[in-house]
Amino acid sequence: MTASTYFMEATYLLASILFVFALKRMSHPDTARRGMFLAEGGMLAAIIGTLVGTHIVTWTWIIAGLSIGSIIGAWMAIWVPMTAMPQRTALSHAFGALAAALVGVGEFAVRSSEMHPITRGALGFEVMLGSLTTTGSLIAAGKLQGLIPGKPIQFKGQNIVNLLLFLSLATFFVIFLAHPEASEVFYTLLALAFIFGVMLVIPVGSADMPVVMSLLNSYAGLAAAATGFVLGNNVLIIAGTLDGFSGFILSVLMCKAMNRSITNVLFGGFGAVTAESTTSIGGVMREINLEDAAMQLAFASRVIFVPGYGLAIAQAQHAVRELAEMLEDRGVTVKYAIHPVAGRMPGHMNVLLAEADVPYSSLYEMEKINPEFPSTDVAVVIGANDVVNPDARDNPKSIIAGMPILEVDRAKSVIVLKRGQGRGFSGLDNPLFFKSCTAMLYGDAKSTLTHLAQAVQHV
């Protein structure tokens, strides 16, 4: 080993340590930001180490790639609005996975036949995970951006097609292990994985996106880890594994928050909500006008806001904060209840409210806030539906039975902000809307909240 190789290995070790420290500092919002500086330093060190320690013959492609990537990356970092965070993250998963897959293709072309069988297995995993995450994430991003319908896309025999795809993927993987030099086998494997990624995500409904996002996060990380095995590079293995496990842990948490099993999610069919017989609820929804709602809020002593994806679509995070401040000035205690799967990715609502300067000490997790609903005067549901559906708790026949919910229906009164009378994304009826303590306030969440704030001011 030459001195420059030692230097490279040292930067890799440093990067690995800094990555772990950075993630450790993520355990608190006060330390998280400076922790990320460590990770950024580690990344820079590893890049410099690689350029110093590798015998580089052409700099053109490297400089071009780094420049173009930095410009696009910086543009994304600066200009993407917080409301578009889920699709940006999905796109990012696609980019990371594509890089891993391409490195795999390059390695195959150069030295597949001389690889140890286990390394070749890692190469197979790398290109499969990389490719299916690329297309899967692109579909997810398309759905989140509204380019592809958010409703589950399903057709007859979908499960059989997917099963056949999966089996042929496995078969070609085995053939590849036996015939490492057969490039047509390798490229068929690659193509099948691209198709499989599409098939995996198109049947998923928007409401299940948090689980899918976490899984794709995990796959992208594991693809990077597999790359590490192929290249015999420990920092790739460590960083990829950290990412893979982070995504896996998040998937498990999201599954728990929806009362779905991880196998149910892993082996397809997720979000494929079959229109089961929902108990059609009788009764009428009571409508309330702005002035009455404002009056109710102004004279309450405890108010809890329950945000959902509707808050993100309407970009109403600033409006809700203004209303909350108005109420706080009148001496009302205001809290926010955050369901783990509210929104389209883990922590989605927290980020939106943080953007609007809502102090994170006012944001409460489900377990903490649920006991407080009975003593709450008004719970304001903003564009949330399934996460406050009491059927999940009371009706064992419901599709979402057993899913933990925010027990909004136990509050003394409930105001539901909703765009219209339609059902939520899952297409379920929500008995909460028909309760006598519930009042509906229709309209765009942002303008409704702004008008509410004005009305509260004049009370």
Next chain:
Amino acid sequence: MMNPAVLIASIYVFALAAFLGYQVISRVPPLLHTPLMSATNAISGISLIGSLVLAGASHYPTSAHVLGFIAVTTATINVVGGFGITDRMLKMFGKRKTKPEQTEVAK
């Protein structure tokens, strides 16, 4: 090319990293789950170093350099964009951690 001893060491690294990842990441509060996802995503952009080698190292043909160029581009987007947006998010969380009347403001 790679001998079995190195391979076994790699498996150790993988297993220990998995354990460490589990320990560290299960302590991250749900509040920070979105920044966590974008941060780990940026970190896994470390596949950039594999891409750099592919794009420029002596033992690869020109066709591999071109593949490497695409990989370097996408991985760099991931790293720069990922860290950038994570920082933007975490800055928001640091901003006003206390209620206005307790004027302590984090920078």
